[in-house]
Amino acid sequence: MAAGVTEAVGEGKDSQASRSSRATRKLRIGQANGADGQRFFLAKPGANHGTPEFSKELPGEAEAIVESLKTSLSYFVVSEWRGIADFSGKKPQLSREAVRGAAKAG
Numbered sequence: 772m773a774a775g776v777t778e779a780v781g782e783g784k785d786s787q788a789s790r791s792s793r794a795t796r797k798l799r800i801g802q803a804n805g806a807d808g809q810r811f812f813l814a815k816p817g818a819n820h821g822t823p824e825f826s827k828e829l830p831g832e833a834e835a836i837v838e839s840l841k842t843s844l845s846y847f848v849v850s851e852w853r854g855i856a857d858f859s860g861k862k863p864q865l866s867r868e869a870v871r872g873a874a875k876a877g
Contacts, residue, residue, distance in 0.1 A: 808851065808869050811835035814844045821846055 794813040811832055812825035825847060829835045835846040856863055 808871060809836060810849045812847045812849065813838050813842065816842075816844060 782828060809832075811829045811834070812876065813827050813829060816825035818824035826844075829846070832848070833854040835848075838844075839846045852867040853870050855866050855868050856864070
C-alpha cells in the first residue's frame with residue numbers, strides 16, 4: 772500500500788511541473804482573449820443569492836479577494852463577449868471575441 776502512495780506522489784510531482792507550464796501558457800492566452808477585460812464587483816450586502824447584485828467595483832481580483840475576506844461577502848467577475856460567425860469554410864464556425872469596452876463607470 773505504501774508503494775502505491777509513493778508512486779502516486781512521484782507522479783504528482785511530474786504532472787505538477789507540466790501543469791505549471793501549461794497554466795502559464797493558459798494565463799497568457801486568456802489575457803490575450805480578454806481576461807484583462809474582466810471587471811470585479813463586490814456583492815451587495817443582504818442581496819438575494821438567486822440574482823446577482825453588485826455593490827462596488829474593485830480594480831482587480833486581488834482587491835476583490837481582500838474585500839471579500841474583510842466583509843464576508845462574495846465577489847463577481849464579469850466579462851463581455853461578442854459572438855462571431857465565420858462562413859468562409861464548408862461548415863460555419865462559431866466563436867467569441869472579447870469586447871474591449873469603454874472606460875469603467877463607477
